[in-house]
Amino acid sequence: MIKALIISDVNKKSQRIKSIVQNKIKKSPLKKKNIVIVVGGDGFMLKTLKKNIIKSKLFYGINSGNYGFLMNKFSEKNLIKNLNQSKLITISPLEMKVKTKDNRIKKSIAINEVSILRQSRQAASLCVRSGKKILIKNLMSDGILVSTPAGSTAYNLSVQGPILGLNSKKLSISPISAFRPRGWKGKIVSDKSLIKIKNLNPQKRPISSVADNIEFRNASLITIKTNKKIKFNLLYDSNRSLQKKIKLEQLRRETK
Secondary structure (H helix, E strand, O other): OOOOEEEEOOOHHHHHHHHHHHHHHHHOOOOOOOEEEEEEOHHHHHHHHHHOOOOOOEEEEEEOOOOOOOOEOOOOOOHHHHHHHOEEEEEOOEEEEEEEOOOOEEEEEEOOEEEEEEOOOOOEEEEEEEOOEEEEEEEEEOEEEEEOOOOOOOHHHHOOOOOOOOOOOEEEEEEEOOOEOOOOOOEEEEOOOOEEEEEOOOOOOOEEEEEOOEEEOOEEEEEEEEOOOOOEEEEEOOOOOHHHHHHHHHHHHHOO
16 A cells, blocks of 8 residues: 655644544555655745655645645545646756855755845845846845746735746746836746846845745845756646646736
């Protein structure tokens, strides 16, 4: 009998769902091997993926949080059927390298986005490059986001960034509350781009750099690129794939 590893958040709802899933799997066989069932919300899924960077694992999320964009809806009745018929989607994360003002180098990966945020009451002053091209010489703002297609419907959508198709091979660069120039809406670049964000005034205008939920403070230079060597294999119910979720969000935006 094929077994699955079940990982859940610590809250009561997640623990209850985990118990139900365990009992269901004991009674009914699974067709797929190397499945990790993750019970929780999007944040818990992101943490779990980062702790398990193993190509052979298949991650099936069950939502016990609020929105759960990266997760599947829990169905006790159809659980085994949904698991056996789930569809595979493979995504690669962003790799963030941060140089701090005291010249320390810190690294992390981001599945949704890298957020550059002002660290004080002063607006951030940022220069943004994509490869050798300067996208903007001096952006005065609360910060800036670099988002993957999978993350384009998360924080990126909240700051009016573009929604990217999962197979678009693009990244979104979106300002957060741009003060000057007010009209700058950001850019869409290739996922092969090497993005560099420089703090033009680290002493007076400190910034932090956040990879999903991992924060490094007092950043002076942030380098961001897609790490194609890392691949996360996500499973989605056949009638509710990640592509369909993204397209639904695109339709909602267009009809507003």
